[in-house]
Amino acid sequence: MTSARPLSGVRVLDLSTLLPGPLATLLLAEAGADVVKIERPGRGDEMRTYRPVLGEASANYAVLNRGKRAFAADLKDPAERDRVLALAGEADIVVEQFRPGVTDRLGLGYERVRALNPGVVYCSITGYGQHGPDAGRAGHDLNYLAETGLLGVVVDGAGKPPVPPTVLADIAGGTYPAVMNILLALRQRDATGTGCHLDISMTRNLHLMAYGYFATYQGGDGWPVPGRELLTGGSPRYQVYATSDGRHVAVAALEQKFWERLASLLELPAEYLDERGQESRVIEVIGGLIGARPAEHWRKLFDGEDVCSVVVATFEEAAAAGLVDTDSDHRLVGDGFDVGALPLPVDPALRRPPGALGAPSLDPLPDGRIWPER
Template identity: 50%
Template sequence: MQPLKGIKVLDFSTLLPGPMCTLLLAEAGADVIKIERASGDDMRDYSPKIGADSVNFSLLNRGKKSIVADLKDPAIIAKIKHLITEADVLVEQFRPGVMDRLGLAYEAVAQMNPRLVYCSITGFGQTGPSAQIAAHDMNYQARAGMVALSADRHGVPLVPPVLTADLAGGAYPAMMNILLGLRKRDLDGLGCHLDVAMADNLFTLMYWGLGNGWAANQWPSPSNELITGGSPRYQVYQTLDDKFLAAAPLEEKFWINFLTLVGLTELQSVEDARLVTARVAKVMAQRTAAEWLTIFEGHDVCVTEVVGLEHATQDPHFVERGVFKRTLHTSDGTVINALPTPLSPLFLGEESSVSSPSLGQHTHEILK
């Protein structure tokens, strides 16, 4: 039995953080009803398309139901309120105050359903001087000090390749707190309002930098810290064939193994990190990536080839573990791999292929 079987979720969110959160809930068995305006979630129109909708939308919204609702129509709001009385969880992603203007603020709906776990996901939270500021993922990372740590050797910060704020700062904490809210309800019978602020949650991911700063006033800088490029034990080295190897032999035993295999044991006692990095880089550039991987094979050195995403999906390890074994199908019959989620297979449904909803597909069924 899936752990969230029988849990009803109303999803007012769009784009990424909320939909990813409710995808995880749906994967664990929850009945997720996605509430969309007449034009649909903006992500439906992204490119590339798979069937009528974008592949982004399809990946994030599989297994959900879709209803179209004009939230400015009092008659529709009345029906939505009826749904709320039957719901266990509500997820919304509007700016603070929008749900209040719709008559759907937590204080109002809690009167109708005191057992409701109500989750608000925003960039800067429900309170504070920046609560109403418009921003996107990179803005939250920049504000929290994360982008500054990604600067290249010229000191120019790099555009983050991962939507860390939306996912690690928004979707995952939202699901985590929703589950805690449901557990709390098991104990006291009451729901709660969860204020999930993506920017706030980014600080947790930089625990090491905060610790260094608070304990020793050693605030981290790009290219100088253990994991920002300041150590030869945590570097990306270029090889003779212009490929790259990610080398992370941090612990002493791994470092000794690494230096022995690259023929630089004399560097074990050298403390000048820049000198050691330069020496290692020079040696690594003398062989191809395949040659180095053959040399390192069977030894604990923590070295991995840097590969592209397409190559990674074909890695025999991930294939054998079934990371991409589930599929997604659309109304036009297109089938692709489903997005892997971090849920244990123990909690997933038996269906190996799940569909994403067409716009308003379940409106009549749910709002009749």
Template identity: 55%
Template sequence: MACSTIAMKSQSTPAQRAPLAGIRVVDFSTLLPGPMCSLFLAHAGAEVIKIERLGRGDEMRSYLPKFGKDSVNFALLNQGKRSVALDLKEPAAVQQAIALVRQADVLIEQFRPGVMDRLGLGYEAMRAINPRLVYCAITGWGQHGPLADMAAHDLNYQAETGLMALTAGSDGAPGLPNVLAADLVGGAYPAMMNILLALRAREAGGQGCFIDVAMADNLFPLVYWGLGNGFAAGEWPVPGGDLVTGGTPRYQVYRTSDGRYLAAAPLEQKFWENFLRVLEAPQLLDDAGDPKGTREAVAAIIATRTADEWLQRFAGIDACVSVVKSLQEAVATPHFRERGLFQAHIASGDGVEIPSLPLPIAPALRHAAGDTVPELGEADPDAFRR
């Protein structure tokens, strides 16, 4: 078996049993939400069998930049899994997939509604052969509803759920989101959470279940405060008009004299007082009467010094002020290095190493997912018979 190597430091004790040891996951998903979900499960000790298209595999393999034979994206999301390549248009391949599912605990799929049914791999058919199966379907819009079959990406889900509108600037144009919130927070995280809940429920009742993960649906809790204000008081949030959308000088990004930016969030009164003390601007203490004027006055003061000068002045002061860092600067920050976020590494087939993803799994529950990034079709489906 030819595989790229992952050199990882396990953060669990050798004698500790992985939380999901003995759990088998058959993952039909591609790209980001499903693979990220099964990556979590793999790092908790589950055996993950990745079903890929014969010949081409997961589209993520072809992305750039490359890391060995495949993309770095694929390596980060699929370490520790096994790859089975099948042409699911062929009846014999479907039967091989069914044989895997028959002995699985979890199935993850990410097709549009109805596709798995047409392949003969839908929930009802799989439940008939494996009543204990936890079947998780991740889609953009869910299994039913007027938008269920509409093609979309993360940008569309954020547009349809009102998140993007809250990023609008002074010209009214919404900003382009730089985080794939729907894929990750709306897809991978809820899928992982509900799979774990379903496995826990199965311990009591003995039966699996169907999980409908709709990425768009799961974005709404991110704006809980806006929903509360709107439903309870009829005060729906607007860009530039609310506590976390730019309506207060206490939650803003201010430009410094050297073209950098300070993220200032002194929301509470004690932090606001400390903030103004550093700015030497006690006259701005009462900002409620003229928040726009106060914001402009603060901006004018911040613009008189460099970012480093402000950092020195705010050092040791509780005022909730940070310099806006690039991602490259952030990963080199002493705090994150000391916490060991990037200690574990992935090595490509030619020996190049990069840090692996710092997944939010507690060290006591974390398990080294394995020492391989699977090559396409490296595993024989018959090898997984129990």
């Protein structure tokens, strides 16, 4: 078993706030990178003020920023800006999340950093990208989902799109593409010696999540009809049904063998086994069958069966079943690196807690440096 993590010795300067950038640099830190996070003096990252509190900051901040070193710096102050610029000059990776043009005005833009550090991988995460008519617009996760069409493909009985269960654009359109492209850019730098500027647009990266709709359109079947497609509520095989006690069952019996076994367990009348052309009626019939029994009945009935159907769990139930990792520690496994689910802050004996925000100056390491010697 090796003791070195994949990104040991890699230096990351994190200028981002809230979720997409900090989650990306957390994943880099978990892989061994040395992450220095710069925050505004006084209040620091806005997420420090969230509730509930865990330690000296919010639980959200603690989860996303543990294992990093946090320093306060007023980027509008030339002297403090120059200290941050010097850090960027020694960094392997810079991650920023300002609107396009802001880092240039501050004197910390890609061209300025590249002049000092040609090998830097400079990652900019924004809602709409660095260029184009929407580049300077403000937005949040729900806006990005709405404008890409994804929010409207699933609707309720009144035709209203639901609020998503989590921030999909921030993570799937921001964090993960950022990390993947940073790692690819580091690989390219190993070969060429030069870095690059990564333009991560959360809105445009959501197109990947809509791959099936684009494929269907290209195949001639048009754009998706809200609530009518196979995976958006149009099929009885992929549906959420209410139980008699106010719980729900998630059915995803897409393949024929799963569908036939589910139909057998439900005692679905034979005339509804082929749902084509009568999808709405079959949804209604199955809804009546599942709605006649409580969730526990269906939990026991489906246990051990290959029907791809489960009771919708609460977080408490998921944790009790071991499906939510509330005490995770990323481990070196054999010769690989196992990055599990996003963990809660771990035992300080195992990993540094999130850094406290000190005075508005960059506190050096004991030897007087910010970055350790390579």
